[in-house]
Amino acid sequence: MDYPDCGDKRTRVIDTETSADGASVRRRRGCQRCSFRVTTDERPKWNSLRVKKRDGVIEPFARTKRREGIERAVEKRGVAETRVTSLVDDVESTLQARETHAVPSSLIGEYVADRLREVDTVAYIRFVSGYKAFSEPEEFRRELDAVLDADVDDFEPATADNQSPDT
Numbered sequence: 001m002d003y004p005d006c007g008d009k010r011t012r013v014i015d016t017e018t019s020a021d022g023a024s025v026r027r028r029r030g031c032q033r034c035s036f037r038v039t040t041d042e043r044p045k046w047n048s049l050r051v052k053k054r055d056g057v058i059e060p061f062a063r064t065k066r067r068e069g070i071e072r073a074v075e076k077r078g079v080a081e082t083r084v085t086s087l088v089d090d091v092e093s094t095l096q097a098r099e100t101h102a103v104p105s106s107l108i109g110e111y112v113a114d115r116l117r118e119v120d121t122v123a124y125i126r127f128v129s130g131y132k133a134f135s136e137p138e139e140f141r142r143e144l145d146a147v148l149d150a151d152v153d154d155f156e157p158a159t160a161d162n163q164s165p166d167t
Contacts, residue, residue, distance in 0.1 A: 005034045006036070008033040008034065011029045011030065011031060013027050014030050015027065023043060023093060024041055025041075025042045026039060026040070026041050027039070027042060049096065049103065050101060050102045051108065052104045054105060061092075061095070061103070063088065066112065067084065069112065069130075070084055070087055070088060070116065072127075073116060073124070073126040073127040074123040077120050077122060079120055091108065091111045095111070109132075113127055124147065125144060125147060
């Protein structure tokens with residue numbers, strides 16, 4: 001990294017702090033020549049985590065791909081950016097905790113879909129329609145019916161015990 005004031009590359013670490021979840025490190029650095037200070041957020045690059053695609057190809061895990069897929073699903077749904085980041089972090093930490101580091105792409109899709117379903121059901125439907133690559137409208141209808149049925153099961157009709165005071 002070149003410092004903007006002097007163009008020097010030599011730095012020294014002034015302060016180091018681990019994030020609450022332990023997944024990243026925030027460092028305060030200073031230029032040895034001009035004393036310009038910057039803060040860096042460092043996340044380990046997990047070279048060992050790989051994604052096994054449906055066609056058998058194995059490629060490095062790409063956090064940005066997960067984020068882009070989730071952002072497409074939640075587009076215009078009012079889901080906060082912090083919630084998207086939290087979702088991506090959650091999926092990544094779940095994958096890192098696994099014994100094996102060659103993770104099938106279908107498993108990653110399931111993790112993302114499960115978490116999206118908790119966040120926003122429309123975003124969930126958007127995601128699974130692309131992830132599961134529905135080829136027939138009936139497949140899409142079955143997935144939508146499953147979501148609607150689950151929402152009906154979660155619905156609690158008003159009773160004398162849980163009615164609001166103004167009814």
